Amino acid sequence: MNQRTPVRRTASAALALLVLAVVPGCSGGVEGRPGAAGLRDPYFPRLGNGGYDVTHYDLVLDVDPAAQRLRGTATVTARATQDLSAFHLDLVGLTVDSATVDGRPAAVSRAGQKLTLRPDAGVRLSEGHTFRAVVRYSGAPRTLTDPDGSKEGWLRTADGSVALGEPTGSMTWFPSNNHPSDKAAYDIAVTVPEGLAAVSNGEPAAPVTAAGRTTYRWHVGEPMASYLATVAIGRFDTKNTKNTEKSGTAGGIEVFTAADRAVAADSTRILARIPEVVAWEARRFGPYPFASTGAIIGHPGDSGYALETQNRPFFPGPPNAGLLVHEMAHQWFGDSVTPESWRDMWLNEGFATYAEWLWVADKEGVPVRDSFDAAFRDDANWAFPPADPPTAADISQPPVYGRGAMVVDEVRRAVGDDARFFALVKGWTKAHRHGNASTADFTAYVEKATGRDLSELWSTWLYGRSRPAPKG
Incomplete structure (x- = not known):
């Protein structure tokens, strides 16, 4: 990320959580205890959750950009690291319509940013068990104000939206174990009105249009922290090529770029330098760590900062070479490590x-x-x-x-x-x-x-x- 500066950057639910915290083995089909509600990060102690390790997120989103609303289904595949009677996900602002754990309806409670799922009595989440939670949710995703005054989460843009998650904003648009220490693979599908594009992390599949709406699918095979996930929706000029730089550490990777049409012409020259920058950094820092690279260039004013979203950093307007080098270096330092x-x-x-x-x-x-x-x-x-x-x-x-x-x-x-x-x-x-x-x-x-x-x-x-x- 480039340096951020301010503007330049129910009682019943709480009682339910208290009961979960003090009664071992309550609800669920295994004698266990709830996973921790927070990982005691030095600055965000409530962020993230204990008791499990996520291996994969499958996110299916249907977005109405005009109304700034979405309907989503998040399938979270995880391995229990203790016997679990309940576990938490981070989610703010959105309404949970239903949830299942291993195919059985799960009890749902909310308190602050914590969504708590209590498995059905027939579901056993014993230590080492890989389970699957499916959460269906909807609503208007929020924009959060960070402690430093900058905006993150779901940001409205001139013709759509962009999701930026550092350090906490990803929980505004999908439920997750929202701490950098729990990385996972992702599949992200986003359906938007025909004529708009939805750009995300990883490698794209061919978009499919039906009944006036287009679905874009993205696959992230390498582990990714939740704060690095992004979706940018708008009118973009996109380009998908192979890196032709003569480098054994960066050659042949996929280069996908998207530039807001208002700044696409001004972005052409700097986007063309991505293969050069990636190869230059690979010679100094080691093999490029991902299967694809690229960039998303939004309209100036979309955010007050650039962010190293995995595979393709986000920039609010065409960056200079120094900023491109900075955000690309994060693919090694921050995104991979x-x-x-x-x-x-x-x-x-x-x-x-x-x-x-x-x-x-x-x-x-x-x-x-x-x-x-x-x-x-x-x-x-x-x-x-x-x-x-x-x-x-x-x-x-x-x-x-x-x-x-x-x-x-x-x-x-x-x-x-x-x-x-x-x-x-x-x-x-x-x-x-x-x-x-x-x-x-x-x-x-x-x-x-x-x-x-x-x-x-x-x-x-x-x-x-x-x-x-x-x-x-």
């Missing part, structure tokens, strides 16, 4: 910002040291340590980006050899490919790879609360 919690956001943004520094060094002759020095002099980068933002409103603020990139460059200096440094980076993306990683994972990995105790580096650049003296 996903943070364990929102405290680890600097691992996304620090590396993506560093990719920009590397790009201008290669393409414009601006030494990385000059970019480092500019970031070092910027007082905004020293407001707090990048690995310890003080509040949820700070996870997308300058220290996470600029000082995060300084951490990466300090690691490069500690390694002392560019070939060894980029081998270290490629090893990191390989070791955690399609998984999750924390700051502690990163520091331990670097120290093991270098055979050095780098405690001083971490205490100064990653966790230090004051700016060190400039280096000579």
